[in-house]
Amino acid sequence: MKESHFNFSSRQIASAFITIIIILVGTSSLSLYQTHRVSKELNRVVTVSDVQIEIVNKFLKLAHERSLTLQSMLLTRDPFELDDHQMRASAAASNYLRLRDVLLKMELSTDERALIREQDKQTINTGIKQSRVIRLAVDGQFDLARGLLYDEAIPSQAKAMGFMQQFIDLKQAKKRATIRETKQIIDRTTDTILVLVLLGVIISIAIAYIVTTRLKHEINFRNQFESELEQRVEERTEALTFIASHDTLTALPNRAVFTEQLANSVKHADRNGQLMALFFMDLDGFKAINDLHGHDIGDKVLIEVCRRFKETLREEDVVARIGGDEFTVIINELEQKGDALSVAQKLITQINTPMRFDAIECRVGISIGISFFPNNVLSPDALLTEADDAMYAAKRSGKNRYSVATSIV
Known part of the structure; x- marks a missing residue:
């Protein structure tokens, strides 16, 4: 204007x-x-x-x-x-x-x-x-x-x-x-x-x-201009904040947001005596797809995997991408541990479904390590390490499955 x-x-x-x-x-x-x-x-x-x-x-x-x-x-x-x-x-x-x-x-x-x-x-x-x-x-x-x-x-x-x-x-x-x-x-x-x-x-x-009338127009013009400017600044700030806190490819929260959310979830569960679960997930066969079809197809696979995560999980559950093909999920306020295991199995089933991109069909699996709080560890970092170890245990057991941390009380 x-x-x-x-x-x-x-x-x-x-x-x-x-x-x-x-x-x-x-x-x-x-x-x-x-x-x-x-x-x-x-x-x-x-x-x-x-x-x-x-x-x-x-x-x-x-x-x-x-x-x-x-x-x-x-x-x-x-x-x-x-x-x-x-x-x-x-x-x-x-x-x-x-x-x-x-x-x-x-x-x-x-x-x-x-x-x-x-x-x-x-x-x-x-x-x-x-x-x-x-x-x-x-x-x-x-x-x-x-x-x-x-x-x-x-x-x-x-x-x-x-x-x-x-x-x-x-x-x-x-x-x-x-x-x-x-x-x-x-x-x-x-x-x-x-x-x-x-x-x-x-x-x-x-x-x-x-x-x-002209003064009113000018005031309205300036107010509108300032409003648009504030909106642009707000949108730009939100965009920058989103970029700083989310993965640019999948739009999932990144490691920094996950780490903060994990600490908050542990405190909340500890204060209210509630049960929570942490999934550490790694895709099986993803490197082969990258090597065979290139990174463009690999990126499409990652995006589709994230879509299936969101489709399977609850809205209040927190899913994050913390590495190339590594993901985490925080499930708060569980009634029992079996509920988390059911969710893990649903994720495996969803991810195992073939993906098609034009004439290219891709299949990946997923290995999930699960740790629960409360257990015999108190820190969020220790809880993450247990879930990471459990994920590798699932891979050693044949991949495309879930494994629960062995140190759970």
Whole structure:
């Protein structure tokens, strides 16, 4: 297995995440900047609009004060008061002209400038009529002045004030429209930012899911790799242990394992007062088969002999190969010695059966030496020596038979 089977590398995921974050931050920053710019522009427009409305309201106030001044002139006959009212009317006109100049220097739309022009024309016309009212009042012609004031000057001024009111209504409407448009822009920007935030959260969750999934895959991959490695090590260890403790040809335990097992069996039998038997076996006629047919056939004979051993013996009995054609068997927990002798005879019968390998038929016999524990020897080595001696006694007696050690108590 290789890590290349994963769809995304850590570097690609990190690069994608950083790119998305940069895009989201950049877009959000741009949206916030636009909101700030629009809000700032709204404040400027509203401020300018309020100033202009305030100026026009002053126009209205000055016009109203001028009309009151003219009416006051018609109610007095004192020349000093007439002079004072005339000066007030003149001051109102001067203030109007000053405010008008300020207004015209400000930012105005085409419609607004058109209204101011119309208002100027009407104000000039009204000013002419008001000036005639003042001259008539100063000359003492109060009835004519009163008629001119109420019939012409005040209606003319009302018309001029109407243009001023239209200007204020226009400014208010534009201010409301600007506020409405700005609110729409801010709402759209807010929605955009919310969408971007939501998108960022979704993408972050998706990336987190991908990273988590990939991490799980990597952990599973590593765990599987480590598990396979441990299994291989365990299998290799078991194989090496098996090779070190078993015969490579027959897979039977070797001399080292047999020696250890024999010592354990003697201790167990001695501790529990049980009977055990040890067979020392040597094949009869095996050397002739090797010489006649070669070692390949000889190896096949040994393998078949071992198979017949396992087929005849119990699963708990221990059979081992300790030499070329020498074998041992440990039989534990016997009820009586006759049971071991029956097993020995079965082995002889099984081994005597001819073996065929393709067109080659082979026959071998087996000589078995038997020793039992307990007897008059205590050590496992002595028990093995007795069984070895008994095996040679069987060979001297004609081979292909079993012989029991003569030193048994």
